[in-house]
Amino acid sequence: MARIKYYYDTETCRYERVKVSKWDILLNLLGFLSVSLILAVGIIITYNAYFDSPKEARLKKENKELQFYYNMMEKEVQNMQSVLGALQERDDEVYRNIMGTEPIPSSIRQAGVGGAERYKNIIESELEREKLIMDMMTDIDKVKKQMYIQTKSYDEILEMARDKEKMLAAMPAIQPIPNKELKRLASGYGMRMHPILKVVRMHEGCDFSAPRGTPIYATGDGEVVRISNTYGGFGKLVVIDHGYGFVTKYAHMSSFNVKKGDKVKRDDCIGFVGNTGSSTAPHLHYEIHHKGKPINPIHYFYQDVTDGEYEKLLELSEIKNQSLG
Helix, strand or coil: CCCCCEEEECCCCEEEECCCCHHHHHHHHHHHHHHHHHHHHHHHHHHHHHCCCHHHHHHHHHHHHHHHHHHHHHHHHHHHHHHHHHHHHHHHHHHHHHCCCCCCCHHHHCCCCCCHHHHHHHHHCCCCCHHHHHHHHHHHHHHHHHHHHHHHHHHHHHHHHHHHHHHHHHCCCCCCCCCCCCCCEEECCEEEECCCCCCEEEECCEEEECCCCCEEECCCCEEEEEEEECCCCCCEEEEEEEECCEEEEEEEEEEECCCCCCEECCCCEEEEEECCCCCCCCEEEEEEEECCEEECHHHHCCCCCCHHHHHHHHHHHCCCCECCC
16 A cells, blocks of 8 residues: 655645645656666676576587587597598608609699588578588598598509519519529620620620520510521520510520410420520520610529629629620
8 A cells, every 4th residue: 555645834834645646656657667677687687697598508508519529520530630641651651662653742632622612501501600610521521532542542552563563573583594503604794705706795695504405494474575596696596575674585595495475484494505596505695685775684683592692693794704605
C-alpha cells in the first residue's frame, strides 16, 4: 500500500495531503523502470564478463578441443615434412650419387600446389577460422605433392638400379682365358714391336699366350655381332657387343664355339686359342673398345683377381716387349 504524503501549508498552518496526479505516477513508474533496466543491464554485463553462459561454455570447450587437435595435426605435418626432408636428402646425396645422376632440382621439389581457386569452397563458406584452415590445407597439399615426387624419384632410381645391374653384368670384367698363376699375359696395351713387320706400332689389346685349344671365355654378357676368318690380320675372330658402348674382340682363335647372333653370358666359352692370321705363336689377342675407341683391357680385369694380382698384371702389361700378333 502506497504511503500517503503530506506537506505543511503555511497559509493555513496545517498539514495538507499531497495530491498525486496520474502523470506523476506515470513518471515515477517510468523512472523506476529505467533504473531497474539500467541495473539489469549492468548486472548482465558484469555476469557475462565473469561468467559464461552454457552455450558459450560449450563453444569455448569445443574451440579449445579444436585448437588442441589443430596443434596436434600441425605437429604431425611438421614431423612428416622432417621425415620427407631426410628421404629427399638421402635420395639426392646417396642414391642418385651412386647411380651417377643429377639430384632433383629444389624448384621442382618445392613447387606450389595451386592458387586460391583450389580452396574456393573454403573461402566461400565464410568460416571464422578460414586462414587457419587454409594454412593447414596448404601444408598438407604441399607434403602430398612432395611425397608424390619422391615416389616417382624412387621408381626412377629402381629402374636405374636394374639398368645398372645389367650394365655391370655386361661390362667386360674378367680375363678371357684361365690365368690363375698370372703367367699367360705375354704383351700389354700400348706401343709394341710388331712380330712380323718389326716396327713399333700401337698394340690395341693384350696378348695371352696359351696352348692351342685352351678355352676362351666371354668377359661380359652380350651378343656375338661378328665372326670372321682371314688368312692374315686377326685370323679367326669373334666380336661381342656388350651394349653401353662396350665391344670386345677375340683374335687368332683356332675354332669357334658360337655363331653370329648368339646371346652369351660372362664365362661362356666362345672358342679356343689358336695361331691363325698374323700370329707367331698360339695365343689370344684380346681388345676392349668403348664408344668406338680402344682402351686398355688391364683396367677391366677386376672381378677375377685380387688387388695384389691386379698390380702384378699391371706391372707385366707395362713391359715394352714384342707382341705375338
